[in-house]
Structures are given as C-alpha cells and as structure tokens.
Amino acid sequence: MLFNSIDFAIFLPIVFILYWIVFPKKIRNQNILILIASYFFYGLWDWRFLFLILASTLVDFFVGIYIDRNSDNAKRKKLWLWCSVIFNLSLLGFFKYYNFFIDSFIDMFQLFGYSIKSTWTLRIILPVGISFYTFQTMSYSLDIYYKRLKPTRNFLNFATFVSFFPQLVAGPIERASNLLKQIENKRVFNYDQIVSGLKLILWGLFKKLVIADALAPIVDDIFANYASYPGSTLILGVTLFSFQVYGDFSGYTDIAIGTAKLFGVELMSNFKFPNFSRNVAEYWQRWHISLSTWFRHYIYIPLGGSRVSKLISIRNITIVFLVSGFWHGANWTFIFWGAFHAVAFIPVFLLGRNSIYKNSVVAQNTVLPSIKEFFQVLLTFGIVTFSRIFFRSESITDSFKFIKQICTNFAFEPYTHPMGYRMIDYYVLVIIFVIYEYMIRKDERNPFKFKSKIVRFIIYTLVIFLMLLFYDDGVNRSFIYFQF
Amino acid sequence: MKKLIIKIGLYFFLLLLCLEVLVRVFHLAKDAPTRYVDDYQVEKWRPNQSGYSVTGNRRQNFSEFHINKFGFNSYREFKATKENFEVALVGDSFIEGFHQNYYNSIGKKIENRIDTISVYEYGYAGYDMADQLHLISQYKDQFKYIDIVVLGLKYENDLFRDKYEVEKSRMSLESPFNRALKHCKLLVYTKSIGALKPITDFVANLKNFRKEKNRNVSPKEVDLDKEVETRIDNLNSLINLYGFNKAKFCFLLDETNTPPKFLDYLKEKNYKYIGIGEKLKESRKNTTLIYDMHWNNNGRSIVADEIVDYIKNENIQLVK
Numbered sequence: 001m002l003f004n005s006i007d008f009a010i011f012l013p014i015v016f017i018l019y020w021i022v023f024p025k026k027i028r029n030q031n032i033l034i035l036i037a038s039y040f041f042y043g044l045w046d047w048r049f050l051f052l053i054l055a056s057t058l059v060d061f062f063v064g065i066y067i068d069r070n071s072d073n074a075k076r077k078k079l080w081l082w083c084s085v086i087f088n089l090s091l092l093g094f095f096k097y098y099n100f101f102i103d104s105f106i107d108m109f110q111l112f113g114y115s116i117k118s119t120w121t122l123r124i125i126l127p128v129g130i131s132f133y134t135f136q137t138m139s140y141s142l143d144i145y146y147k148r149l150k151p152t153r154n155f156l157n158f159a160t161f162v163s164f165f166p167q168l169v170a171g172p173i174e175r176a177s178n179l180l181k182q183i184e185n186k187r188v189f190n191y192d193q194i195v196s197g198l199k200l201i202l203w204g205l206f207k208k209l210v211i212a213d214a215l216a217p218i219v220d221d222i223f224a225n226y227a228s229y230p231g232s233t234l235i236l237g238v239t240l241f242s243f244q245v246y247g248d249f250s251g252y253t254d255i256a257i258g259t260a261k262l263f264g265v266e267l268m269s270n271f272k273f274p275n276f277s278r279n280v281a282e283y284w285q286r287w288h289i290s291l292s293t294w295f296r297h298y299i300y301i302p303l304g305g306s307r308v309s310k311l312i313s314i315r316n317i318t319i320v321f322l323v324s325g326f327w328h329g330a331n332w333t334f335i336f337w338g339a340f341h342a343v344a345f346i347p348v349f350l351l352g353r354n355s356i357y358k359n360s361v362v363a364q365n366t367v368l369p370s371i372k373e374f375f376q377v378l379l380t381f382g383i384v385t386f387s388r389i390f391f392r393s394e395s396i397t398d399s400f401k402f403i404k405q406i407c408t409n410f411a412f413e414p415y416t417h418p419m420g421y422r423m424i425d426y427y428v429l430v431i432i433f434v435i436y437e438y439m440i441r442k443d444e445r446n447p448f449k450f451k452s453k454i455v456r457f458i459i460y461t462l463v464i465f466l467m468l469l470f471y472d473d474g475v476n477r478s479f480i481y482f483q484f
Numbered sequence: 485m486k487k488l489i490i491k492i493g494l495y496f497f498l499l500l501l502c503l504e505v506l507v508r509v510f511h512l513a514k515d516a517p518t519r520y521v522d523d524y525q526v527e528k529w530r531p532n533q534s535g536y537s538v539t540g541n542r543r544q545n546f547s548e549f550h551i552n553k554f555g556f557n558s559y560r561e562f563k564a565t566k567e568n569f570e571v572a573l574v575g576d577s578f579i580e581g582f583h584q585n586y587y588n589s590i591g592k593k594i595e596n597r598i599d600t601i602s603v604y605e606y607g608y609a610g611y612d613m614a615d616q617l618h619l620i621s622q623y624k625d626q627f628k629y630i631d632i633v634v635l636g637l638k639y640e641n642d643l644f645r646d647k648y649e650v651e652k653s654r655m656s657l658e659s660p661f662n663r664a665l666k667h668c669k670l671l672v673y674t675k676s677i678g679a680l681k682p683i684t685d686f687v688a689n690l691k692n693f694r695k696e697k698n699r700n701v702s703p704k705e706v707d708l709d710k711e712v713e714t715r716i717d718n719l720n721s722l723i724n725l726y727g728f729n730k731a732k733f734c735f736l737l738d739e740t741n742t743p744p745k746f747l748d749y750l751k752e753k754n755y756k757y758i759g760i761g762e763k764l765k766e767s768r769k770n771t772t773l774i775y776d777m778h779w780n781n782n783g784r785s786i787v788a789d790e791i792v793d794y795i796k797n798e799n800i801q802l803v804k
Contacts, residue, residue, distance in 0.1 A: 006682040020485060191488060198492075420774040425542060460495070461502040468503070469512075469542050473678030 001044045003255045004208055004477050010076045011041065016262055021187055027186050034183075035261065038165035043130070049127040052091060057162045058445060059087045060137040064151035067144045086139035088134040089229065095130055100330030119405035124465050127171035128482050131327060135294055137162055140176040142298050149176055157183050170252050170481040172290035173269040187264030196446065197261025203447035204254030206463045211433055212479065214426060214470040215240045221418040223392055226402050231410035234402060241392050242385040243430055246275060248480045249288070257445070261435030273441045274384075275434070276362045278376040281346040281354035283384055291327070310350065317349060318342045328391075333399055344383050355401040356388045419474075430469065456465075497517040504670045513673035514538040514582075515552055519658055521650050527557030527615070528608055537582035540775030541677045550586045556641025559587045562604045564629035569601045571795065572627065574616045576737065579607030583778040591774035593788035598795065604630065610654055613637060613719065615725035618648035630732070632798070634758065634791060637735040639715070639742040646721035653677065677775075712745045730754055736787070740765060758794045760787050 001007045004355050016036045023029035026254045063084040070076040140161075143149035152158050152412040161180040165174075190221050222237025229237070250271040277283035284292050296305075303316045318339075325338020348354050362377055363369040369377065411440060417423055440447050450456050507513055515535030521527050529551040534709075539545035552565050554562045555779055557580050559796070564570050573591055583587045591603030606619060620627050627633065634685045637643075674680050733756070739747060740761030750757055762787050764771045771783030779787060 006686045010686075189485065196489075241602065246679065421544065422542075422676060457495075457502075458497070461499055461506070464499060465503060465506050468507075468674060468677070471541055471677050471679045473681055 001041050013145050024310050035160045038163040043164040045128050051372045056137045058157045061158045063141045064144045068151045086439050088138045097330045132171045135173050166256040197258040200254045200258030204251045207247040207251030210237050210470045212244045213475045215244040217416040230413050231406040232412040234406045252479045254259045271483045272444045279348050281348045332396045333390045340387045507669045507673050513669040528742045533610045549582050558605045564626050570630045572601045572630045573634050574606040576611045577609035589790050590784050597792045612642045614645045614648040617722050621726035633733045634736045637737045642716040643718045644716040712743050760790050
C-alpha cells in the first residue's frame with residue numbers, strides 16, 4: 001500500500017478512528033490495532049514476506065533478552081549478538097545481494113577469460129523495506145549489547161515497534177530508545193500534534209506528487225537515452241534527478257512522520273534540507289539522517305571513529321561510505337556512489353571542517369546567505385548531484401559513458417519534454433520549490449510555519465492546486481527508496 | 485476530537501471553494517455545451533453556444549468552440565445552395581474538433597486551400613455511421629445541394645448497429661444531476677486529468693469484487709472474418725434504411741486500422757474512401773494531442789490535405 005494511493009487514503013482514517021475513538025483507553029488494545037494494521041499494510045504488497053518480518057521480530061526479541069541475561073558473560077553476550085547480526089544480514093544477503101555476488105563472481109572469472117554459465121542465480125523478489133526493518137531490529141540488539149537499552153519483555157510492544165506501518169517500508173530507521181519507549185507508554189490525543197502531522201502529510205504529498213513525480217518522466221527519458229543527448233541535457237537530467245530523489249524520499253519521510261504523529265508517536269527527523277548544505281559533511285548530517293547515524297553509531301564509532309589516528313579514521317570513513325553505498329543496492333553503481341562520497345568527505349574531515357556546521361543552518365541569522373555561503377552551497381550541491389550519476393545509472397559502464405558524454409559532447413540544446421509538455425513549467429516549479437524550502441530551512445518539522453492563518457491557508461490552497469496542475473496519471477507512483 | 489473534525493470539515497470546504505475559484509480563474513476546465521434531440525430525432529448541440537474546450541493539465545490544449553444555428557461546431561452557418569460548391573464533413577469528435585479553435589478547423593483548412601468551396605462540418609462526439617446516415621436522410625433538403633459528402637468511419641468503434649436510435653447513454657449526460665456536476669469546474673478538471681480515476685477504479689473494483697475471481701478465464705477468440713461480415717451487414721442495412729449516394733459520398737478512414745477484407749468490400753462495391761492512416765503515420769511531427777488521441781494542428785492539416793487531394797482528383801468543377 002503506497003502512501004499516495006487511494007487505498008491508504010481510506011486505510012488511514014479508519015485506523016485513526018479505531019485508534020482514538022474505539023480503543024482510546026488501553027495501550028495494549030491500541031498496540032494490537034497498530035500491529036494488525038501494520039501487517040495488513042505490508043501484506044497488501046506480498047503477504048508471504050510477513051513471515052520475514054515476524055522471523056526478524058522473534059529473533060531479535062529473544063536475542064535481546066538473552067544478551068541482557070548474559071550481561072556478565074562477555075563471550076555469550078557476543079554470541080547472542082552475532083545470532084542477531086548473522087540472521088538479519090543473512091536475510092539481507094539472500095534477498096538483496098545473493099544474485100549480485102553470483103554475477104560479480106562470474107564477471108570476475110570472465111575477466112580472466114573463463115566463461116561460466118550462470119546457473120546459480122535465482123529469481124528472487126526483493127521484499128519491500130527489508131533493508132530498513134532488519135537494520136531497525138539489529139540496532140535494538142546492538143543497543144542492548146552496548147547497554148544503552150534494557151530489553152522489553154512484551155512481545156506485542158516489540159512487534160509493534162518493528163512493524164510500525166508509517167516507517168516500516170522506508171524508514172526513518174528508528175532506535176528502540178525512541179520508538180519502543182513511545183509504544184510502551186500511553187499516547188494521549190494531542191490536537192496540536194495531530195494538526196502538525198496533517199501538515200507534514202500535506203507537504204510530503206506535495207514533494208512526492210509535484211516534485212518527484214513531475215520530474216520522473218524527464219529524468220527517465222534523459223537517463224534512458226543519454227547517448228543521444230548533448231551535455232547540457234545530461235546535466236539537466238542529473239540535476240532534476242537530484243530534486244526528484246529528494247522530493248521522493250523526503251516526501252515519503254514527511255508522510256511517515258506525519259502519519260506517526262496522528263497516532264501520538266514522534267519519529268526522528270530524516271531530512272533537514274540537505275540541498276542547503278555548505279559542505280559534504282553537513283550534507284550527510286542532513287540527508288537520510290537515520291541511516292547516517294545508524295552507520296555512525298554501529299560501524300564508525302565501534303571501529304574507532306575519529307578518536308584514532310588520521311589514517312585509521314580515513315579507513316573508517318571509507319568503510320562507512322562503501323557500506324552505505326552497498327546498503328542502497330546490490331549494484332556496483334551504489335558502491336561507486338559511496339566511494340565517491342568518501343573521496344568528497346575525507347578532505348573535509350582532514351581540514352577539520354566535518355562538524356563545524358552541525359548546529360547551524362545556511363544564513364543562520366540573516367535573510368540571504370553570504371556570497372561565501374552561496375558558493376559553498378552551490379559547490380556541495382554540484383558534488384552531490386554529480387554523484388547521483390552513479391546512483392541513477394543502470395550500470396557502472398553507463399555512469400562513465402554518461403560522464404564522458406557530458407565532457408565530450410558539451411553543447412547547449414533546449415530540451416523537449418518526452419510528452420511534449422512545456423519545460424518552462426518545470427523550471428519555474430523547481431525554482432519556487434527551492435525558494436520555499438529556503439524560507440522554511442530552519443524547521444523541517446513545520447513546513448507551514450507562518451504566523452498569519454490567512455497566509456497559511458493560501459499556501460495550503462496553492463500546494464493542493466499545484467498537485468492538481470502537475471498531476472500525471474501515467475506516472476509510476478512508487479517510491480524510489482522502496483527498491484532498497 | 486470534535487474540534488479536529490469540525491476544523492477538518494471547515495478547511496476541506498474552504499479549500500474546495502478556493503480550488504474551484506482557481507480552476508475557474510485560470511480556466512482549467514472545459515466548458516460543456518448542452519445537447520438535445522431535435523424534431524427529426526437527430527442528436528446535436530443546442531444552437532448558438534460558445535465556450536472553451538480544455539485538454540490536459542495546465543491547459544495543454546485550449547481552444548474556442550462555437551455551435552452554429554444548426555447545432556454543430558463551426559465558424560460558418562450551413563446554407564447549402566445550388567449555385568455554390570459545398571462539401572460536408574460528417575463524423576465524430578475528430579470532425580467536430582473541440583480540440584482546435586473553431587476558426588482553424590479541418591473544414592477551414594480545406595477552404596484555405598481551395599478558396600471557391602464552402603465546407604460544412606457536421607461533427608458530433610460519438611457519432612457512428614448510423615448517426616451520420618440518419619442525419620443526412622433527415623436533412624436531405626440541405627444535403628441535396630452539397631456536392632461532396634465525406635463520412636468519417638472509424639472501423640474500431642463503428643458499424644456496431646444496423647439501424648439508428650437515439651443514444652440514450654449520451655443523452656443521460658444531460659440529466660439535471662449530470663448538468664449540475666458539470667457546473668463544478670473543479671470536478672470537471674480533476675476528472676479530465678485522471679485524478680479521479682483511482683477513486684472510480686477503487687469503487688469499480690469493489691463492485692466487481694466477485695467478477696474479479698473469474699477474471700483469469702481466457703476470452704473467446706474473436707473470429708475476424710465473421711466480425712467483418714457483421715460490420716458489412718450493418719453497413720448494408722444502414723444504407724438500405726437511409727440511402728447512400730455513391731457519386732457524392734465517400735468515407736474518410738484510417739486504412740491501416742481497417743481490415744483488408746472490409747476495404748476490399750468497399751472497393752468491390754465501388755464505395756469511395758479517403759485513406760489517411762499512411763500519411764498520418766509518415767508524419768515526422770506528432771499528429772495527436774499530448775493528453776488526448778484527437779488530432780492536433782499537424783494531424784488536422786494532414787487530413788485536410790488528403791481531403792483536398794480527393795476533391796481535386798474527383799475532377800469536379802469547383803466553381804459553378
């Protein structure tokens with residue numbers, strides 16, 4: 001069930017009404033309702049994969065308890081942790097990476113002149129959201145291992161935490177310390193929280209339906225036919241893809257956070273206007289925050305983080321970015337994408353500028369950014385956008401051919417929309433979107449933060465009006481990050 | 485909760501109101517002329533209506549229409565005379581041409597190419613051969629002065645009936661309820677861009693829940709020969725009922741979409757036709773609208789050229 005589908009538009013109010021009107025008093029009943037709703041929500045994609053979620057839930061529920069029971073026995077504790085890690089990574093490995101490894105193995109042999117027929121590759125469907133919920137359950141066991149968390153003895157609460165439908169299929173990847181605690185405690189009906197949730201849902205839908213979906217046909221066309229387009233069009237394609245993927249994923253996240261708010265649950269922020277980052281380090285503090293912090297807490301810091309020699313730190317950074325790339329998909333393009341970001345991040349780290357923008361935003365106390373900030377933002381956006389060539393291309397060969405085409409065939413030609421629509425509409429749309437995001441850049445949880453009720457109402461109207469203007473019933477409405 | 489429900493209801497109502505205003509201000513939704521059945525049982529538009537036809541989102545195609553005194557979209561009134569050379573184009577929405585400015589229609593394009601003739605366009609969305617031949621037979625006093633009559637024939641959705649009857653499903657669009665819905669421009673716009681399709685599909689799926697189970701049953705194979713024979717039978721029945729002047733009448737059809745057997749039959753029985761399929765396909769530029777299968781300006785020019793060629797090849801004296 002997609003957030004932007006009619007099914008969800010019917011499902012959500014029903015669950016909401018049952019939650020607050022039929023079962024408002026007992027947490028247990030509310031959690032049962034959420035659990036059933038979540039399994040129903042996920043089961044509409046493919047009910048068979050519900051067993052995977054259930055298996056992952058069972059394993060980490062008991063592993064958590066056993067790690068805690070053996071807290072004095074380091075060896076046993078570690079053993080139980082490995083049970084969780086191996087189980088979850090095996091799920092991921094089988095469903096997501098099995099064919100990749102087999103194909104890469106065959107390619108490697110072919111490189112040396114041996115021809116192997118691929119008889120081991122399997123026709124496996126990737127279960128939606130597997131990368132997200134396996135990481136979430138793993139983080140639970142890891143937190144208990146590192147004594148940051150006490151395990152829950154209530155299976156219902158834990159199962160609800162793992163399968164909580166607003167964030168089940170594409171995050172934010174929650175930590176038990178945040179989400180499980182809220183699930184264990186009584187939620188109270190809070191009018192302001194619900195209104196804030198509805199606003200986020202509206203803004204998320206705008207980003208998905210207007211920005212991502214409107215740009216998708218253009219991006220698809222340019223990347224599919226890159227060999228026949230001049231450099232200027234390819235730059236346009238990858239730039240628009242940057243906005244598309246941002247609109248798509250951050251739109252999804254806003255709807256997820258907004259939906260959770262409707263049930264009295266606060267999820268962590270996943271995006272903080274990454275397009276206004278002043279260096280690559282800041283970008284990673286603002287883009288897919290729940291995954292970045294996951295890697296930081298469970299890979300980078302255990303490896304020594306930055307409290308080791310510069311060389312080891314560089315190694316750690318490289319590992320984290322490579323793993324992050326690999327997490328996104330079983331394709332060399334993602335590994336290159338990760339490697340590219342590592343290369344872009346390391347100079348920032350060596351100059352000691354990786355956390356200088358941690359607590360500030362561009363033009364913190366002014367209306368407009370300084371010239372220096374403006375060019376910093378532009379450069380960072382350029383670097384990140386360039387990396388998207390790897391992210392979006394079908395293969396690594398395509399990525400390099402795409403780059404070569406930009407360099408060797410750089411000519412300016414006006415681009416025509418594949419369906420014949422006016423391109424100016426899309427340019428104006430993107431510019432308005434950037435300006436608006438800049439205006440609200442200080443608070444990602446409140447996209448309509450204007451004092452005047454009338455101004456707010458005008459913006460709601462315009463947002464919905466733009467949804468109607470850019471609605472295209474021929475577009476594939478699925479979310480990009482569902483494939484991960 | 486009460487406050488929430490009241491506020492959501494209020495905001496919902498106000499938003500709908502504002503969106504309706506915006507859709508009207510930017511003229512995003514098409515105007516809907518009214519239709520009626522005249523004294524001769526011919527279905528057409530009520531005379532003397534004007535408005536704008538809009539196709540696609542963001543007004544991808546915006547054109548003015550004008551219903552003349554006779555009830556068809558045309559820049560001119562139909563006054564066929566013995567003295568002048570007149571051509572009638574009879575057909576469905578492709579001839580009706582709500583997707584073009586009424587002063588830039590196929591007929592006007594033909595007139596621009598041959599300035600001594602007048603072209604009358606009897607186009608009406610949904611017209612099939614039964615509608616067309618019935619119209620001609622009912623207005624034979626007018627058609628007797630017309631020198632060439634071009635009849636649109638779309639094989640894929642034509643010749644399903646062997647006699648004319650008023651199409652009730654089309655006329656039901658004029659019910660007070662449907663007329664009232666058409667006054668809500670927001671609804672008209674959202675429907676036209678397909679934004680309501682998920683809702684209608686959802687409702688239809690619910691209704692057909694039982695039928696869905698039997699969906700996998702493979703459909704019966706269609707006997708193409710038999711189908712062509714049925715269509716020919718229907719054509720003959722219509723011609724017997726309403727008449728057909730082979731000297732004046734000719735069909736306008738897409739020969740690439742029409743079964744060869746049907747075309748052979750037309751040739752064998754000396755029915756004339758203008759084939760436009762090849763020329764439309766040969767065109768480098770797109771021949772249809774972005775959001776709609778109707779001909780765009782380029783498509784209409786190609787069709788007009790083909791009709792002009794036909795008129796010229798007929799060796800008729802174009803000036804009387």
